[in-house]
Amino acid sequence: MPATRPIWKGQLRLSLVSIPVELFTAARSDAKPSFRQIHEPTGKPIHYEKVVAGVGPVDKDEIVKGFEYEKGDFVLLTDDEIDAVKLETRKTMELTQFVDADEIDPIYYDKSYFVVPTDELAEDAFRVIRDALRQTKKVGLGQLAMRGKEYLAVVKPSGKGLMLETLHYQDELRKADPYFSEISNKEAEPDLLEVATALIEKKTKEFNASAFTDHYQDALHDLIKRKMKNKGRKITADDDDEPARPSGSNVVDLMAALKQSLEGGSAKKPAAKASTARKPAAKTGTAKTTASRSKSSSTSTRKKAS
Structure with missing residues (x-):
């Protein structure tokens, strides 16, 4: 069994069939560096206190949840x-x-x-649901409550198990129209579309998630290791980034760029015409560490160095 604790335990039900299952988070929370705020003069971490304006720090057993139905008025729960x-x-x-x-x-x-049966007795019914979904090429829709919210979710087969994916409710999403409204209804030109389609087909292959890495997180890990090796001394930034290529709106340039991409070549000069002069590459500089300055306020949270 996995070392992590299940985030939810309950029954997965299909009509009169109930299967005891557990849910485990699929995404790792430790996959990227976790930073803390540090008081630079002392090197000590910042921590938070629960405070009330005009009262000061309060004990945990004095805190309840409240819903603000009007400004400054709360229903306590x-x-x-x-x-x-x-x-x-x-x-x-x-x-x-x-x-x-x-x-x-x-x-x-x-x-x-990940959706996992709780024991061997539950596996028979679990397999039936899994294989039926796979055979019909369907996903199951339902709702479950966890961590103070009722979620809409889908269940789908995945290898020997099932995957549950939570969904946003419709009223939680912004409508796309305001963002896309200024895009014209003009269709792509057939000759450009033909070359772009050929380029897509050329680059089409089976999805392999392991072929992709988070380069930003890799760079952060590398920076942390170098900083530790240099015992906290400032690190000179390596500016290996290529300057951004200028963009142009000329259709002839777009066709040339598409054809060149299809052929797999790279020109010595950008295919698109520049509307402005090229910007020089950023100068190499020194990374500076800045302290996080916290301002005191009458809000319910206050920072102090431990």
Whole structure:
């Protein structure tokens, strides 16, 4: 079994069939460096205190949750009152509908979880649901409650198991029209479209996630290692970035760039015409460390060095 704890335990239900399952977060939280705020003069970490304006620090047992229904007016709720809210989806996710996976716009997808049967007795029913979804090429839709929210989610087969992916509700998403409204309805020119399509087909291959890495995180890890090796001394930044290529709107240039890309060559000069002069490369400089200065306020959170 995995070393991590399940984020949710309950029943995956299809009509009268219930399968005890556990959910595990698919994404790693330790995959990138985690930074803390440091008080530069002392080198000590910053920590937070719960404070009330005009009162000062307060004890944990004096804190409750509140909903601000008007400016400065709150409805107070205790943890027991919140826990008493009855939702069947806190312990059960019922698959109420099935759809083709490509019917769901990718914008709705949020987070991914592994779905695992809790024991061997649950595996038979688990396999039936998994294989039925795979055979019909469908995904199951349902809802489940965890961490103070009821989520819309899809369940789909993945290898020997199932994947659950939470979805955004429609009212959580911005409408695309205001962002796309200024794009004209003009269609792409056929000759340009033909070359672009050929380029896409040439670059089409099976998806392999391991072929991609987060270069920014790799660079951060490298910076941290060099900083440790130099015992905290300032690191001179290496400016290996190529200057940005100027862009042009000339269709002839676009065709030339597409054809050159299709042929797999790289010109000595940019294919597109520059509307302005090339910008010089950024000068090599020295990375400076700046202290995070915290300003005191009458808000409910205050920083201090430990």
